[in-house]
Amino acid sequence: MEKIILTGDRPTGKLHLGHYVGSLRNRVKLQNSGEYDDIYLMIADSQALTDNFDNPKKVRDNVLEVALFYLACGIDPNKTNIFIQSQVPALTELTFYYMNLVTVARLHRNPTVKSEVKLRGFEESIPSGFLNYPVSQAADITAFEATTVPVGDDQLPMIEQTREIVHSFNRIYGDTLVEPKELLPESKSAKRLPGIDGKAKMSKSLGNCIYLDDSEEEINKKVMQMYTDPDHIKVSDPGKVEGNVVFTYLDVFCEDRHFNEYLPEYKNLDELKAHYTKGGLGDVVIKRFLAKIICEVIKPIREKREELLQNLDYVYNVLKNGTEKANQKANATLDKVRNHMGIDYFDNSKFLDEMKEKFNN
Numbered sequence: 001m002e003k004i005i006l007t008g009d010r011p012t013g014k015l016h017l018g019h020y021v022g023s024l025r026n027r028v029k030l031q032n033s034g035e036y037d038d039i040y041l042m043i044a045d046s047q048a049l050t051d052n053f054d055n056p057k058k059v060r061d062n063v064l065e066v067a068l069f070y071l072a073c074g075i076d077p078n079k080t081n082i083f084i085q086s087q088v089p090a091l092t093e094l095t096f097y098y099m100n101l102v103t104v105a106r107l108h109r110n111p112t113v114k115s116e117v118k119l120r121g122f123e124e125s126i127p128s129g130f131l132n133y134p135v136s137q138a139a140d141i142t143a144f145e146a147t148t149v150p151v152g153d154d155q156l157p158m159i160e161q162t163r164e165i166v167h168s169f170n171r172i173y174g175d176t177l178v179e180p181k182e183l184l185p186e187s188k189s190a191k192r193l194p195g196i197d198g199k200a201k202m203s204k205s206l207g208n209c210i211y212l213d214d215s216e217e218e219i220n221k222k223v224m225q226m227y228t229d230p231d232h233i234k235v236s237d238p239g240k241v242e243g244n245v246v247f248t249y250l251d252v253f254c255e256d257r258h259f260n261e262y263l264p265e266y267k268n269l270d271e272l273k274a275h276y277t278k279g280g281l282g283d284v285v286i287k288r289f290l291a292k293i294i295c296e297v298i299k300p301i302r303e304k305r306e307e308l309l310q311n312l313d314y315v316y317n318v319l320k321n322g323t324e325k326a327n328q329k330a331n332a333t334l335d336k337v338r339n340h341m342g343i344d345y346f347d348n349s350k351f352l353d354e355m356k357e358k359f360n361n
Contacts, residue, residue: 001147001178002037002038002145002147003035003036003037003147003148004036004037004038004039004040004144004145004146004147004148005030005036005038005039005040005146005147005148005149005150005183006040006042006140006141006144006146006148006149006180007023007027007039007040007041007042007149007150008040008041008042008043008044008085008140009023009042009043009044009066010044010045010047010048011043011044011045011048011059011062011063011065011066012048012052012058012059012062012204013058013062013065013204014062014065014069014204014211014212014213015065015066015069015211015212016202016204016209016210016211016212017193017202017209017210017211017212017294017297017298018192018193018195018201018202018203018209019069019212020073020212020297020301021192021193021252022152022185022192022193023150024069024070024073024075025073025074026150026185026186027039027041027075027080027150028073028074028075030150031074031075031076031079031080032076032079036148038081038144038329039079039080039081040080040081040083040144040146040326040329041070041075041080041081041082041083041322042083042084042085042140042326043063043066043067043082043083043084043085043319044085044140045059045060045063045084045085045086046085046086046091046092046136047085047133047136047137049086049129050127050129050130050133051120051122051127051130053127053129063084063319064312064315064316064319067082067315067318067319068305068308068309068315069212069213069301069305070082071304071305071308071315071318072212072301072302072304072305072308073212073301073304077318077321077322080322081322081325081326082318082319082322083319083322083323083325083326084319084323085140087323087326087327088143088323088326088327088330089327090143090327090330090331090333090334091136091139091140091143091330092139093334094139094142094143094330094333094334094337095132095135095136095138095139097337097341098135098138098139098165098169099132099135101165101168101169101172102134102135102161102164102165104131106161106164107131107132107134107135108131110134110157110158110161111157112134112154112155112157112158113131113133113134113157115154116130116133117130117131133158134157134158134161134162135161135165137158137161137162138161138162138165138166141159141162141180142162142165142166142177142178142180142333143329143330143333143334144326144329144330144333145177145178145329145333146178146180147178147180147181148180148181148182148183149162149180149181149182149183150182150183151182151183151184152184152185152192153184154192155182156182159180159181159182162180163179163180165177166178166179166180167179169337173337173340173341174340176336176337176340177337193248193249193252194245194248195208195209195245196208196209196210196222196223196225196226196227196245197225197226197227197245198227198243198245210222210223210294210298212298212301212302212305213298213301213302213305213306214298214302215302216295216299219291219294219295219298220291220295223246223287223288223290223291223294224284224287224291226245226246226249226287226290227244227245228244228245228246228283228287229243229244229283232283235279235280235281235282236279236280237279238277238278238279239276239277239279239281239283240277241273241276241277246283246286246287246290247273247276247286249290249294250269250272250286250289250290250293251269253290253293253294253297254269254290254293256268256269258289258292258293258296259272261292262289262292262293263285263289272286272289335347
């Protein structure tokens, strides 16, 4: 069996450092590993419309924006098919068929859906499209016969629901759909990055993001605003590392070489933490150190994005070609689904032959 990856993002704004840590840099690593036969990277505009239905311009304006960040971060269209969800009609049809395999009660019990419903204030009135998000995701995954879906812990219930749909479909209609497996982050540092305000999630709506095209001036300003240890008032005060956002970011991005370049008074992060915990090290010092590291991470991404902005025709054609390939794959799966469901009426003469035999007997 081929090894295939399906992953993606909703185009609701610019991508930020949380996206980079949580998925983007790992996608580049997976793409370059040579372990996978196909990789499909979806710009999930249809799913974005489920809670932005009254503001479609927001979604439309960010489709190309997301594509720019993909390419700027190292996604190679020769290795990864970048496509737009709404431009693959087979996904909508598959979603419709799968909806018959899932009860409304089961959708309400999905922990990820419950969390997202609360986040968006949909408790009293949930759009049916949003409630069916797990079904739509199952259609996305199975349409490309994805064997592997990179996710965070919070998305595991969605993958489990996809497997339930696959089992139900295959039980009723015969072996048709491929069952996916999740691919979790390899390390703690690859999991969700907190916002600069200390909140668990970096989010555009919370205004606590460092964007992947932020200037050095913007990065420095945001890092200096970062939440640290509220009890570390004086430089001489002992400080806490746990729950301190600056050190959380340093755990993710800092390498020993950074000390030689930016903070030669220390050999490594352990030494820096020990001094901070003991007392005698101010927040400004560690924030300036972190800002230099983040500027180093973002600079090549920002510069590549600026270069791509001068050639939007290229970015547009990457999306167009990737979407054409996505349609070919999804249509092949849809043909198989229709055949196994017995609704491929005009694909061959089998249906007519069956009806003739029925009415002649």
